[in-house]
Amino acid sequence: MLDLARQPLVRVDGLKMHFPIYSGVFRSHTGDVKAVDGVSFDIAQGETLGLVGESGCGKSTVGRALLRLYEPTAGRVIIDGEDVAHLSAEKLRQKRPTMQMVFQDPQASLNPRMTLAGIIGEPLDEHTRLSRAEKTARIYELMDQVGLNRRFANRYPHEFSGGQRQRIGIARALALNPKFIVCDEPIAALDVSIQAQVVNLLEDLQDRLGLTYLFISHDLSMVRHLADRVAVMYLGRIAELSPAKDLYARPLHPYAEALLSAVNEPDPVIAARRKRIILKGDVPSPANPPTGCNFCTRCPQVFELCRQVKPELSEVEPGRFVACHLYDNNKAARSTGGPEATERNQQGAST
Amino acid sequence: MLTYVLRRLLIAIPTLLLISLVIFFLVDLAPGSPASEIPLTVDAATRAKILESLGVNAPLHERYFLWLKQFFWIEPQYAIDHLFGTDLAQGAQRIISYSSRSPVFSIIAERLPQTLTVIGTAYAVAILIALPIGIYSAYRQYSWVDQLGTFVSMVGYSVPTFFTGVVLIVIFAVKLQWFPSIYDTTLKITDWGSLWAQVHQMILPVAVLGLYNAAEISRYTRSSMLENLGQDYVRTARAKGMGERVVVLKHVARNSMIPVVTIIALGLPGVFGGAIVTEQVFKINGIGAALIGAIHANDLPMVQTITFITAILIVTFNLIADILYGILDPRIRYD
DSSP states (O other): OHHHHHSEEEEEEEEEEEEEEEETTTTEEEEEEEEEEEEEEEEETTOEEEEEOSTTSSHHHHHHHHTTSSOOSEEEEEETTEEGGGOOHHHHHHHGGGEEEEOSOTTTTSOTTSOHHHHHHHHHHHHOOOOHHHHHHHHHHHHHHTTOOGGGGGOOGGGSOHHHHHHHHHHHHHTTOOSEEEEESTTTTSOHHHHHHHHHHHHHHHHHHOOEEEEEOSOHHHHHHHOSEEEEEETTEEEEEEEHHHHHHSOOSHHHHHHHTTSOOSOHHHHHHOOOOOOOSOOOOTTSOOSSOTTTTTOTTOOHHHHHSOOOOEEEETTEEEOOGGGHHHHHHHHHOSHHHHHHHHHHHHO | OHHHHHHHHHHHHHHHHHHHHHHHHHHHHSSOOGGGGSOTTSOHHHHHHHHHHHTTTSOHHHHHHHHHHIIIIIHHHHHHHHHHOOOSSTTOOOOBOTTTOSBHHHHHHHHHHHHIIIIIHHHHHHHHHHHHHHHHHHHTTTSHHHHHHHHHHHHHHHSOHHHHHHHHIIIIIIISOOSOSSOOTTOOOOSHHHHHHHHHHHHHHHHHHHHHHHHHHHHHHHHHHHHHHTSHHHHHHHHTTOOHHIIIIIIIIHHHHHHHHHHHHHHHHHHHHOOHHHHHHHTOOSHHHHHHHHHHTTOHHHHHHHHHHHHHHHHHHHHHHHHHHHHHOTTOOOO
16 A cells, blocks of 8 residues: 555656747757756655746746647656657547646636536546536536535636636546646736635645645745645756755755745744845756756856756755755765765865 | 617617718719710700709708608618518609619619629638638648648739739630630529529639638638637647547637637628629629619719618628627627
């Protein structure tokens, strides 16, 4: 039983999503926007993985490529035993019920010409053979689950408030009993008061239905509240992947440290003592990332190696993965055993 | 919705009265008079008698109100009499054409079938061609189908019908001799042979007008589809695991049809008004030809009446387009 729970439901391996750039008179292929450039992680059954990072770092692209709403350039995405990235179109369509998405903009992501019942019921038409009555019963059940009044079934999306629309989006995602849901900034477009409601609903549903989430957000405090583990992304790559508690207590990657220093602290005493790390410069263009570490242009602790070699994501402490040359020592210590580390220590001692 | 329609209809009354005023006075005050159509050999006394009988000596405003009364009161009575065999009109004076001396509405009734068959078919063909092309070009943007569609649309839209018409006549009627260059209005459809002859003679004018209308409609369809294809709800539909067919035809196309339906509805008065130029090119004896003929002959009642009917149709179809908009798009509420 315990073993089954640890089995990852989602395994992402070297996912790349490059968008071609066409320019010039003949619209020739002149380059790629490397929105996601080699991302690997896995999510256990029933777990919530938070995915954070600043705007444009490729969070949403990861989410969409994962469900193959984009065609990934390279990499494997194994969800519930099947490689979604390489399924045929028809197989993929049949796979869709297992994996669903809650979208960022609840207004735009609902077809304005369909009623609520139509929106929630459409996947049932496509993927199940329920009778009319069963379908209506299921639609009502879903509406109950997300706390929407049954009277609203024949209304159109524009007649609802933002929070209600997001509930519709969640009900729609739940319609086919998915195992895995990508929540792509589901609360970003909502008022703070409504955000808590939606987040609580998501947590509640996870407890009841045993769902697995990839929770994409730039709201760090919400992710802290919701996620078991958190991946910090920067410019298309994962900088750090750690259990939420550890990450927020002691971020390892310099970027994670800077990012987390921006989280609001409710306690004024701690807030006054806290040091804000302000990064200088802009994020490099994902069409032309630096040769070495993607973060080397802004990193406060940059050294020569960073500008030449891209660090790989590796486990530096139990359960904590970091892509940073600062931790090369730990990595070596863990991967090759003691000798190398001791050798360096000896060198350090001799000088 | 009902209140909205009623309000719009009420607003339409002063609008139409104003239009009728402008049309009547503009046509009447324009240079050229019925008197100039009477040959100079006719002596002055007879000339005066003719003018008297045409009723042109009455003051302008009197003639306007008489025309208005005939248009809105007497002619509908004749129409009802004609349909149900009643006798409401009791021989009241109708709007009479100066040149043919027969009632204007009878002439319109005679000409209308020609216009509706040819121009109506052309419009229907245009819609049937334009929608699939527009939908497919948007779905496969920048594909060769799209490029070709864009090119043909640009040609169809920018080259005037009197040019395409003549080019088609030169190629298909003169050189290849596949189709007749002149439309035979007297052709009666009695059997398969004459039906074929009718279809045969319709092909060229329908092609010319169809190309022109299809160009416009397909461009609107394409841009509307493109706008909707980029919307988030399309991604939602794909994420639901709907097939591409359902995604494109049910989700995207239905939402994209809202502006297209409006364009189509607004184009319909043109079907009645006839394509003046195309009717001339192919010698189709339709409404457009009647209007041109009337203008040449200084047949004022004919010009005024046809123009005003067109104006009424435009106002009506504007209203219809707005109502359709409200039906198709649940976000729009009229109240």
